Amino acid sequence: MATISVKLKIWRQDGPGKPGRLVDYTADTVSTDMSFLEMLDVVNEGLIKKGEDAIAFESDCREGICGACGLVINGVPNGPVRGTTTCQLHMRSFKHGDTITIEPWRAKAFPVVKDLVVDRSAFDRIIGAGGYVSFNTGGAPDGNCLPISKDVSEAAMDMAACIGCGSCVAACKNAAAHLFTSAKITHLGLLPQGQPERYTRVVRMVDQMDAEGFGNCSNEGECEAVCPKEISISGIARMYRDYQKAALKG
Amino acid sequence: MKLDSKIPSGPVASKWDRARFENKLVNPANRRKFTILVVGTGLAGASAAASLGEQGYNVKSFCIQDSPRRAHSIAAQGGINAAKNYQNDGDSIYRLFYDTVKGGDYRAREANVYRLAQSSVSIIDQCVAQGVPFAREYGGLLDNRSFGGSQVERTFYARGQTGQQLLLGAYSSMMRQVADGGVTLYPRREMLDLVVIDGKARGIVVRNLITGELETHAGDAVLLATGGYGTVYYLSTNAVNSNVTAAWRAHKRGAAFANPCYTQIHPTCIPVSGEHQSKLTLMSESLRNDGRVWVPKKQGDSRPPEQIPESERDYYLERKYPSFGNLVPRDVASRNAKQACDDGRGVGESGLAVYLDFADAITRVGEDVIRMRYGNLFDMYNRITDEDPYKVPMRMYPAIHYTMGGLWVDYNLQSTVPGLHVLGEANFSDHGANRLGASALMQGLCDGYFVIPYTLAHYLGSTTLPAVSTDHDAFKEAKASTQARINTLLSVKGNQTIRGFHRKLGRIMWDYAGMARTDAGLRTALEEIPKLREEFWNTVSVPGDQNNLNQSLEHAGRVADYLEFGELLVRDALNRTESCGGHFREESQTPDGEAQRDDEHFSYVAAWEFQGVGKEPVLHKEPLVFEEVHPTQRSYK
Numbered sequence: 010m011a012t013i014s015v016k017l018k019i020w021r022q023d024g025p026g027k028p029g030r031l032v033d034y035t036a037d038t039v040s041t042d043m044s045f046l047e048m049l050d051v052v053n054e055g056l057i058k059k060g061e062d063a064i065a066f067e068s069d070c071r072e073g074i075c076g077a078c079g080l081v082i083n084g085v086p087n088g089p090v091r092g093t094t095t096c097q098l099h100m101r102s103f104k105h106g107d108t109i110t111i112e113p114w115r116a117k118a119f120p121v122v123k124d125l126v127v128d129r130s131a132f133d134r135i136i137g138a139g140g141y142v143s144f145n146t147g148g149a150p151d152g153n154c155l156p157i158s159k160d161v162s163e164a165a166m167d168m169a170a171c172i173g174c175g176s177c178v179a180a181c182k183n184a185a186a187h188l189f190t191s192a193k194i195t196h197l198g199l200l201p202q203g204q205p206e207r208y209t210r211v212v213r214m215v216d217q218m219d220a221e222g223f224g225n226c227s228n229e230g231e232c233e234a235v236c237p238k239e240i241s242i243s244g245i246a247r248m249y250r251d252y253q254k255a256a257l258k259g
Numbered sequence: 260m261k262l263d264s265k266i267p268s269g270p271v272a273s274k275w276d277r278a279r280f281e282n283k284l285v286n287p288a289n290r291r292k293f294t295i296l297v298v299g300t301g302l303a304g305a306s307a308a309a310s311l312g313e314q315g316y317n318v319k320s321f322c323i324q325d326s327p328r329r330a331h332s333i334a335a336q337g338g339i340n341a342a343k344n345y346q347n348d349g350d351s352i353y354r355l356f357y358d359t360v361k362g363g364d365y366r367a368r369e370a371n372v373y374r375l376a377q378s379s380v381s382i383i384d385q386c387v388a389q390g391v392p393f394a395r396e397y398g399g400l401l402d403n404r405s406f407g408g409s410q411v412e413r414t415f416y417a418r419g420q421t422g423q424q425l426l427l428g429a430y431s432s433m434m435r436q437v438a439d440g441g442v443t444l445y446p447r448r449e450m451l452d453l454v455v456i457d458g459k460a461r462g463i464v465v466r467n468l469i470t471g472e473l474e475t476h477a478g479d480a481v482l483l484a485t486g487g488y489g490t491v492y493y494l495s496t497n498a499v500n501s502n503v504t505a506a507w508r509a510h511k512r513g514a515a516f517a518n519p520c521y522t523q524i525h526p527t528c529i530p531v532s533g534e535h536q537s538k539l540t541l542m543s544e545s546l547r548n549d550g551r552v553w554v555p556k557k558q559g560d561s562r563p564p565e566q567i568p569e570s571e572r573d574y575y576l577e578r579k580y581p582s583f584g585n586l587v588p589r590d591v592a593s594r595n596a597k598q599a600c601d602d603g604r605g606v607g608e609s610g611l612a613v614y615l616d617f618a619d620a621i622t623r624v625g626e627d628v629i630r631m632r633y634g635n636l637f638d639m640y641n642r643i644t645d646e647d648p649y650k651v652p653m654r655m656y657p658a659i660h661y662t663m664g665g666l667w668v669d670y671n672l673q674s675t676v677p678g679l680h681v682l683g684e685a686n687f688s689d690h691g692a693n694r695l696g697a698s699a700l701m702q703g704l705c706d707g708y709f710v711i712p713y714t715l716a717h718y719l720g721s722t723t724l725p726a727v728s729t730d731h732d733a734f735k736e737a738k739a740s741t742q743a744r745i746n747t748l749l750s751v752k753g754n755q756t757i758r759g760f761h762r763k764l765g766r767i768m769w770d771y772a773g774m775a776r777t778d779a780g781l782r783t784a785l786e787e788i789p790k791l792r793e794e795f796w797n798t799v800s801v802p803g804d805q806n807n808l809n810q811s812l813e814h815a816g817r818v819a820d821y822l823e824f825g826e827l828l829v830r831d832a833l834n835r836t837e838s839c840g841g842h843f844r845e846e847s848q849t850p851d852g853e854a855q856r857d858d859e860h861f862s863y864v865a866a867w868e869f870q871g872v873g874k875e876p877v878l879h880k881e882p883l884v885f886e887e888v889h890p891t892q893r894s895y896k
Contacts, residue, residue, distance in 0.1 A: 156399025
């Protein structure tokens with residue numbers, strides 16, 4: 010186990026709509042076994058000891074599945090390692106003496122709440138618009154009455170793995186939510202359970218996505234490159250196809 | 260306080276049918292007149308909110324996260340049990356019931372467990388219908404795997420992300436209700452008090468975590484689905500924001516707390532790497548299907564694993580438990596890992612780890628198959644430890660994972676405060692002293708989808724509930740006392756960090772009320788916790804103010820509650836001088852080191868009534884009656 014020190018430039022902002030700025034901090038004697046967020050915990054402990062306001066950032070499960078964390082690290086959502094959430098990034102990815110710039114997700118539809126915390130409730134509203142199978146509790150047929158080929162099921166699972174963190178939006182120069190939205194549309198659109206509402210779903214979810222103020226897709230694939238769950242942009246093409254079919258169906 | 264478990268009479272297999280028939284109903288047209296406050300949006304809370312919203316109730320859903328989808332159920336990896344017998348290997352509702360009662364070391368309520376086993380089959384059907392992408396076989400049918408404590412394959416799974424997929428299913432159903440107006444969402448709200456009027460739970464006080472405002476919400480019933488208290492140990496596999504606050508504040512308002520000493524220590528977690536550690540990461544129990552657990556036979560053998568020949572390895576679980584092998588229940592696996600390390604045969608830098616080795620499985624089925632089964636878990640292990648488990652064995656050590664204790668509830672999931680219902684991990688009822696793998700997801704969804712919709716209707720249909728508003732004095736009093744506690748936290752202005760206190764408390768709990776407990780150790784903890792509590796209230800530093808997002812204030816409030824709750828856990832552990840399941844009293848063990856129960860004196864649920872901070876709580880006992888399964892010394896040999 011090695012120890013390093015790093016310089017930090019961290020975005021501090023008191024509240025929504027307030028001006029923000031990058032503030033310099035130093036993190037000394039950082040074990041390379043620490044996670045990135047544990048390094049920030051240590052910086053915060055130092056601030057709290059001095060009675061200063063701790064840096065606000067979100068995290069919960071700290072094992073890469075809840076989707077709460079997410080920071081732009083040196084300009085890249087979740088930092089330098091591919092297929093990793095911020096909480097699963099470790100300090101062994103940095104060198105002694107590095108300067109690390111840490112910023113929140115930046116998107117019109119994700120307003121900053123404080124420091125590194127943003128409001129991602131737009132994602133919940135996109136799901137509420139149609140990211141479900143309309144099926145009330147009770148009365149379901151036996152789970153095995155509907156065989157689903159393993160390939161289809163696995164492909165649906167690839168898309169269902171989305172953790173709703175918003176990295177895709179943060180990486181996109183248009184702040185588009187196409188990867189997030191298409192992942193749910195593709196998960197349900199591939200499965201037989203999702204067929205009855207397939208075309209109403211795509212229209213409602215895409216319309217909600219637009220209403221939330223997310224941008225458009227210019228097909229550059231930055232979303233896929235930073236997605237911690239490595240979700241494929243192939244779903245976006247499927248989303249477009251289904252949307253067009255829905256328009257033709259009227 | 261009187262504990263009435265309200266278990267229906269009659270044979271165990273027909274109790275639930277009978278209860279459902281005898282329960283009162285609420286007419287569909289009348290349901291919207293009832294407001295139900297659901298706190299927590301994990302499997303239990305989200306499934307309850309969705310189901311009640313669908314039925315027409317006016318539901319308000321609260322969670323501390325920015326989105327209900329982030330509740331910690333999402334992190335459950337391995338799977339969910341159901342007595343489907345799809346594998347034709349002799350499974351049945353009765354066998355799942357039997358395995359669960361035995362797995363819980365005969366400290367669970369038979370009637371509840373039977374209902375759980377009955378409902379398990381509907382849960383799978385429900386989730387499949389929602390589009391949960393469970394693993395499938397090539398023929399297109401659902402796949403199963405084995406989990407600890409069972410000799411049949413009844414565990415359904417979605418890669419290593421079963422909790423995520425089940426939660427997203429429940430969340431999507433709930434979001435559909437949100438869009439339709441049946442459920443109103445209140446994210447980033449932390450419940451800080453329960454409001455009791457005329458002896459009934461009628462509302463809650465929550466803090467809006469963004470504005471800092473204390474809000475009051477009135478309702479006809481309150482459902483707590485706020486999870487367990489594992490983070491009282493500071494380091495655990497729980498999410499860092501998981502806490503006991505809502506349950507503890509309800510306890511202070513009259514809800515009995517049952518069996519707090521029943522904590523589950525999961526055998527396969529990534530070992531601690533240093534003081535900075537903020538949480539521990541679990542590696543799913545499903546890994547024990549293919550991984551073999553071993554340590555060197557020789558003490559202090561520091562050779563790398565590949566240099567230790569087969570003949571010098573001790574596959575101790577296979578050796579000691581030939582019929583269950585590596586798939587013994589969690590409490591047994593954890594204790595054996597501790598014994599191997601205490602014996603000086605632990606591995607890794609700290610000596611506090613055992614190997615979980617996949618080399619044989621990779622030779623047998625190939626690396627690709629192992630990658631398909633556990634790929635995401637192997638990747639996670641690699642990211643955290645910088646070691647490649649396809650090449651070197653994983654290093655594992657037990658860690659706090661789940662808490663079987665919780666608020667006491669009757670058969671209808673109602674606490675000792677009428678109208679306050681408790682679901683999922685937050686209640687105590689189904690797992691006894693040890694939870695079998697893949698049973699937590701089953702219980703959370705069972706409570707939310709298939710129990711509370713019926714039992715809540717019974718409460719609402721059989722209780723007179725005069726209208727109350729948040730202008731009532733009880734709301735004002737609860738809000739004022741919550742505000743006073745916040746003011747006190749902010750006014751200490753000491754120089755000690757909140758995390759420092761949390762870490763110290765965790766250390767006391769782990770050392771004296773962890774995997775092995777003794778009379779002397781528990782008494783030491785009972786002296787140290789109040790001292791630490793006093794130090795906290797005199798020297799803690801909580802920067803910032805109340806009126807915006809202040810994560811320090813949130814954490815401080817939770818640690819303050821843990822400094823009270825920890826004492827209760829220790830008292831319960833001290834009172835129960837037997838060993839059972841995850842509760843291991845060193846004074847009570849069999850000659851070969853297994854947990855030795857004392858059925859004559861301890862076949863009861865210990866339900867504690869709050870008397871004041873630092874005051875000894877009153878113990879109430881609910882006797883456990885076994886009509887179906889005869890308690891014996893548990894054996895997995």
